[in-house]
Amino acid sequence: MAILVDKNTKVLVQGITGHQGRYHTMAMKEFGTNVVAGVTPGKGGQKVEGVPVFNTVQEAVNETGANTSIVFVPAPFTMDAVLESIDAGIKLVVTITEHVPVHDAMKMISYAKMKGSRIIGPNCPGLASPGKAKVGILPNLIFKEGNVGVVSRSGTLTYEIVNSLTEAGIGQSTTVGIGGDPVIGSNFIEILDLFEKDPETEKIVMVGEIGGTAEEEAAEFIKEHVSKPVYAYIAGRTAPPGKRMGHAGAIVTRGRGTAESKIRALESAGVKVARIPTEIADMIKRD
């Protein structure tokens, strides 16, 4: 099992001929991922790391049966690339690109919902199911196959935590980096729901940050719908305050959004909250 990506995942790399696309195509293949196609308009017919490149996603899907896409194209063209994948019937679009305009993000997420596709990101490191497949830029060496599901808003901090799990002998079912942008395609709740339903996942680690109310909402969801033990770390207790979004920001947030608010909400939902990142591995080991 695992969630979202596994041995049946056939990956299409959008922007495969760029520096990042090329490098991570190689890294994903090294992880054991079945990378079947790349797309760069105008570069159809080439090969990158042995992967055939097409001009359009539709063509790539028709020729290779790709069912998952990873997007490395520059921010101004990201929405178009994501929409192209959705229209070609791709059901999971992992959007690595950062600095995607927030209105583009809203639009493409709405469109994905209409068409029954799922977006991870934008501005995310992607996801990895050790022993099965990786669709993302997470470092290959930190993972170990196992039964802990990891979901996180952060990048390096996630690697740090996953690595500490692996060093402690605790393997992971799937690690999902949902992305650090205000508007993202899949949030904590949606991934927690998948982990709850995944028979292979026994415990869940959630890595949050200050800002927004996603962690507070996740806490509500956990209270009602998650039976598996959840461990969390929230970064930013002592971080400089974020930008103020007018009165509207305060009205929407209503005092939530701080590390304290998030930790309180999670703890009251029965989540064990670590004080330092590496403490999560100790907590899981102890239980």
Next chain:
Amino acid sequence: MAILVDKNTKVLVQGITGHQGRYHTMAMKEFGTNVVAGVTPGKGGQKVEGVPVFNTVQEAVNETGANTSIVFVPAPFTMDAVLESIDAGIKLVVTITEHVPVHDAMKMISYAKMKGSRIIGPNCPGLASPGKAKVGILPNLIFKEGNVGVVSRSGTLTYEIVNSLTEAGIGQSTTVGIGGDPVIGSNFIEILDLFEKDPETEKIVMVGEIGGTAEEEAAEFIKEHVSKPVYAYIAGRTAPPGKRMGHAGAIVTRGRGTAESKIRALESAGVKVARIPTEIADMIKRD
């Protein structure tokens, strides 16, 4: 059981203070339907046939728990009314209004899909589950509770066929008038799928017309996904030809769309096609 409307249906009438809204509120109540609210902007606080009127759908939903809406508002304002219901969380919006602009229809249907609501119509007579509820303008007296599901693009012709079923002692689970416009929220396939999954429905009657390729597509669907016996009537074998939609119309239709094409497709999918409307009752009785 039955599909879409039953004893749990709580109907909201949009445009309840108009002539049609008022009349059919009464008729639906006579049928035994639980009509809980009406909406006409600016007329909140009134009562129509004992049903409280609200200014907005949200207010009506909050106060009455309405879960299904029927739309009688004039065509220029229909899309807005439908969107209002969808945004208020109504999951079934039955759109009676005819002459809705086709681009409005496309937009509201896309939006409904995004938000997980279902639209029946526009330009439809609605639907009725005898003994349970009616959300529409179909005449009350023609129905009889039973196990035949009826789905139709037409109005009076449906009444005629349902009436002949009832006279022959054949009751109906649900009758759905999907509407005669080119672009409609729920097509044959979607309703056939619901009937196939409804344990109460044992046989299915499908009433089609010339124009478009919905019947041909339904035939494909029946071949693959419908195990229950399907009976059909297609009107228009000798009707005057419809408007030609340029070359594009011909390219999209590719020779389909005629009564002959539809009957051929249905018969090759194992559907028994009647030559005259009332023959359906005879065919069902014989089987």
Next chain:
Amino acid sequence: MKLYEYMAKEIFRKHGIPVPEGYVIENPEEIKPVHGEVVLKSQVLVGGRGKAGGIKFASSTEEARKIASELLGMDIKGYKVKKLLIEPKIEIQKEYYLSFIVDRSSREAMLIASAEGGVEIESVPDEKLFKRTINPLIGIQPNVIRALSYKLGLNKEQMKDITKIVYGLWSVFTQEDADLAEINPLVLTPDGFMAADAKLIINDDSLFRHADMEKVEEEYTPLERKARERGIAFVQLDGNIGVIANGAGLTMATLDVLSLHGGKAGTFLDLGGTDDPEKVKQAFEIIGEAPIDVVFLNIFGGITKCDTVAKGVVDAIKEKPLKVPIVARIKGVNEEEGKEILRKEGIGAFSTLEDAVKEAVKLAGGA
């Protein structure tokens, strides 16, 4: 509402699509001095006018005037030519095809394009067409135009050029509430792409949003026009049985059953969901003027009550007697009362469609 080519081109131009610089004339004197070659295009609402001789070229003012006087007033497939569109002849390198249409199946728009445009477009096989549904909420996107360009084998310059046209045509299609917006052929000229022809059908139900748009009258018989003015759905056919029914589906079914029994309908008149006596009276007025031998009335009473319709019929024929017999099939709510009312006036009234049809076919002179 189908627009004339010249009107469609005017709208296309407004939305940024290059079209030839032409003008419209209603009589040959309006021809402007011809420099180079011009094309004279008959403005009719029917396809195939080229093959019917409705499009001609001229190289001089004199020749143009002569051709104009031949074309104006000419009959093309039953349509009389009242206007000509005069345009400079375009240097065509290649003909393409491009359109947006409302797609019933997907409930979205459909974009169709082909590198083989022109009159034979309908016989171009599917694998040579570019077809893509466009969601009305997200609209046309760059990736679609890229895919189209690859399919049509366009180079970079042409891709840039067609991008503008596809956006323009999408703008026409959505802003003008079109059922269809079609360019055939879309021609490649030395100056880039240009719409050599333009077909635009505005969605009838959306006309209220386009009050300033010039109305185009379709070609109707005088009787059809009269019916339309009264808001009655009416079509004249070649048989001799005048059919009136309530509901389009039921009216079609009535025609089908008539035909099964050897009868032939002379009218298609759909009363709709009304039992308004005024509407019934008007329907009988219309049908009374049609060249038929018998009137066949098929009513299913649901919301509409049979007796109300019957009363309306009786009132109508009392006020203005018909010259031909009536056969009625009355079924549904208050069916017996309805039949009784008609029978009192000597009108044959049946319950089953088949019985009534047989009687009507007999009165109409048999199968």
Next chain:
Amino acid sequence: MKLYEYMAKEIFRKHGIPVPEGYVIENPEEIKPVHGEVVLKSQVLVGGRGKAGGIKFASSTEEARKIASELLGMDIKGYKVKKLLIEPKIEIQKEYYLSFIVDRSSREAMLIASAEGGVEIESVPDEKLFKRTINPLIGIQPNVIRALSYKLGLNKEQMKDITKIVYGLWSVFTQEDADLAEINPLVLTPDGFMAADAKLIINDDSLFRHADMEKVEEEYTPLERKARERGIAFVQLDGNIGVIANGAGLTMATLDVLSLHGGKAGTFLDLGGTDDPEKVKQAFEIIGEAPIDVVFLNIFGGITKCDTVAKGVVDAIKEKPLKVPIVARIKGVNEEEGKEILRKEGIGAFSTLEDAVKEAVKLAGGA
């Protein structure tokens, strides 16, 4: 990018939202002759300027000049007033509130409105607010404005008036790629609604689409500005430990662990996902200028290799030696090699964050 009130108002006006007819000055001489009463509004990027004395009224040209010279150069919550917006005083009948904001939870826009606008808006309880998410693909619809009007208790005339403003603000929000478009207060005057204040934050990632928009520099320390110019995410804090880490989450976590052990960060410097030696060098240049007592480097090597970063650090300090000691925590890919490279240069390199933090706090003068 947060815009000044006067810039936001100019954009609001362009989108059809009524705003007072004002002008901007940078020195008192630019005051135009005052007829009636005017308001002088300090242009700063921080809220609460009214309470801080940044908004004043004047009834004569002389008074206006005097007040202007007091306001210009004044300090409001650390922001220096460089410009004033001068507007005629509006006759306010009632204050409302209206805004669109990007809503993270719904991943749609959120429309917020209230009949109790003004400075106390944040304490208005939820049940007195109109809040509705607006899907970006369908946009604002008439039913939403009706519901808003009922909630705010508007009469028909006011409803018609606010409709224009809601559509205008939606147009600002979507066309200008805003994170926030806010009118507080939206005032009712004898001539209808008007935006008395305007707050507009443009989404930073969308600025490439608004090349012609005047850029607003936020208030940064000179060092922060230098970092930004080099594309480095850097914030100056009040502690004495200069933190460099890779990734925003990890940098925040580093600050948290420091604080747990009694240390206090003096910088927040996120290297991002890079191991580019040039970027590492620039980061050390920046941190070398910060008033700190120790540099704390926290690197998790994943895609970024630990040894590459270590080499970059050594190169950087060889070229420009730091005046303060470095403590490093190095973990992940090629961790041992990385630590070895640093230790050779006498830099304390640890594997666990806690060990490293304890050392850094000790060197910084203890908890």
